[in-house]
Amino acid sequence: MAVNRRIFVSGTAATLAAPALIPSHAFGQDKVIRFTMAQDFTRIYTFVTSEYSQGQRDYFTLINERGGVNGHRIQADVADHANDLPRAIEAYERGKREGAVLCDPLSTPVARALVPRALEDKINLITAFSGRSDAADGSAFPYVLPLSINYWTQAGLIVDHFAKVAGGSLRGKKIVFVHIDTPFGKEPLPILQVLAQRQGFELVTFPYTPPGNDQAAIWPQVRRARPDFVMFWGAGVGQTVAMTEAIRNGLPMDRVSSSVWMSESDMEVVGKAAAKGVMKVEPCASGRDPKPIKDILAEVVAKGKGAGPEAKIGTAYYNYGVQMASLMVEGVRKAFEKSPNGPITGAWLNEGLRSISNFTAEGMLPPTTVTKEDHQGGGQGRISQWDGTKFVPITGWFTANQDVVWGEVKKYSEEFRRTGK
Template sequence: MQSIGRTLALALLATGLLSASAKAADPEPFRVGVCYDLSKAYTFATPQVSQAALDLADLVNMKGGIDGAQVEVIVRDHGNEPQRGVECYEQLKRDGVFVFDTLSTPVSLAILPRAMKDQRILMQSLVGRGDAVDGTVFNWVYPIGPTYWGQAANDIAYIKQLHDRDLSGVKVGFVYFDYPFGQEPIEILKTLSEKEGFELILYPVPLPGNDQAGVWSKVRRDKPDHIISWMLGGAHVVASKEMKRNGIPMEKYISVNWLNEVDISNIGAAAAKGLKRGTNVVGGQDFALYKEIMSEFYDKDNGNGPVEKTRDVFYNTGLAMYSIVFEAARQAVSLHGHPITAETYKAGLEAIEKFDANGLMAPITVTAEDHGGGGRTRIEMWDGATWVPQTDWIAAYQDVVWEVVKESSSKFDGK
């Protein structure tokens, strides 16, 4: 009996050791800190983007995670307040998170020096410093996707295409929120104006954008051939009403990427016909990743928010952004195995090549020098029912854009 007891005890001990060993071998979860403004200025976009991040994480986990490592997307609200953003960063950093996203220029600017010092990854798609694409200076910051500088340059390339590649004598109006987000493209537009010979006319709009009457009266008098708009949310609706009141054709309007289906609905589908926007993701829902998420989750009432929020280009933007985040994790494991660390994740980001998430977005290639991925966008036009591409994916004037990038990044002092 004693022999049987010892045998049983040894068997149980061996089983326990094997169980503990298996548990120890399980990869650590890959965690992303999503410090977003979910209550104030950016709520026209952040719910859709964060919902997409959570949905995509669920899909990745359903398929086994990142080579066995489960994905955790930790969403917190910073209310677009830099100090709250810093607090979110510091708290999640203490919890071991090393990949962060803020979707806010003020918060990104506040966190950036800390992330650089701490050697944590700061994802900065579509917000923050335009010169952070320079990986030789901002080696822990990844503004993957088009910067506002690159996006504005691509808008000018499209306008040049409309004028048989000769912009001499052409008038381009720039209607923009008169604070850093809106002001950011001005430098590159001025540089291109000198290079291409078009006249650039600036039209600052005071926040929050409800009063644009004086701006559009001036646009009517100046008669620009094209209007590039750097505004957000409801300001596009106000602009459309003022354009109609002043007899300005909608076809002249080219928006920054922050214009979505809610704005179109508020303008009116028919009234918005001819309006254009720059984008780095496809519009609509006719792509494989969206259909898979619908089939696996929303058709079973198991999504991370209202299905209505998924029928929005900002949801597509979130899928694109987090497809990149998770692809970098896969690359990190492929290159260096588990566990994923800040250093191996950085290597994973810089191994991404011609990645387009199966047709969801412009293809990106990230390198140690170019943390933006190539800066491609395309122009789409609303035809009254859907978005119709007007260009291929383009990255124009890269020599000019990078000259401005290098000049700006050379002044970064780390503070």
């Protein structure tokens, strides 16, 4: 049959109309807690999302296999929003209609657009490593929960670690900050400027044009500036290019550090041996040693219920996914402790999430305490170093420079409070 115009048009119309006509499956189980996990699998975050999402789903499977929380199963509705606002908002509204109490978009532009809606609809918006950094202020953003260290804190941790490496003081040292020239890349600047003034180091910044696949002009300048320490701030392709250029220009890699956005997959691009020594901020333990990962391997993957390729288990972003999922589940647990009979709503879960205290997911996370004021969870992380095959922690869990971070958080959250309502 040759496809002509009429067949094409009517066939397309029938396909597009089909979802509206087929009744969607009403899930019989009433003991379900729904999370909306529309994330970007196809546009910008791509492999980050697929590893992150795999970790989340494996952890939820682990919890559900063990009988759920208080007899309730956790159902994560995973979809692709491609970092596109109409699609993300449609997914959010769909989730809301189906009774979702939590939404995790893992995308800064989407999180920004969802903030006013989530505050209005009382749906918990998880903005780990994305969205507004000032959402750490829980009193201004009751339903927006980063539950993890924001970029300002990450910058503060790195500077603090540099100071330790330099023997206690950074006075007279030079720190070079290489960043992607976008709002995300410029975000740590106010923190670094305050710290430079306070601790007496010289801050030199080099922006590169997004997406950062050519930084050849920047790094020779970095070398010529003779930095004592280098921080590079980017995402995706910019990170691997930055590392490659740093190595090519002969910078001492054990004086170079990145934010949380660096993973084993990046190292394969750069060259595992060449990148030896480079540091990153870890929001949770990586590798397969933490207890939850071992449990997932034994109880989920061994039974053939894993959500994705087994090789990815234990990689950095997979573990970030497990970290966030474990915090969400802990929030559900706390919510049941507070009001065992529900009803299961966004407000109910919000109470639970905001009373997580000293939670470590059996040693995988830094002690995380979320309060009604502090949605960052205490601001603890650690620095780890690439040894050629894996990331090895070189500090314990610690927090630093939180007064500067909170000064900046308050500045923007006040501004939001003044005009956002």
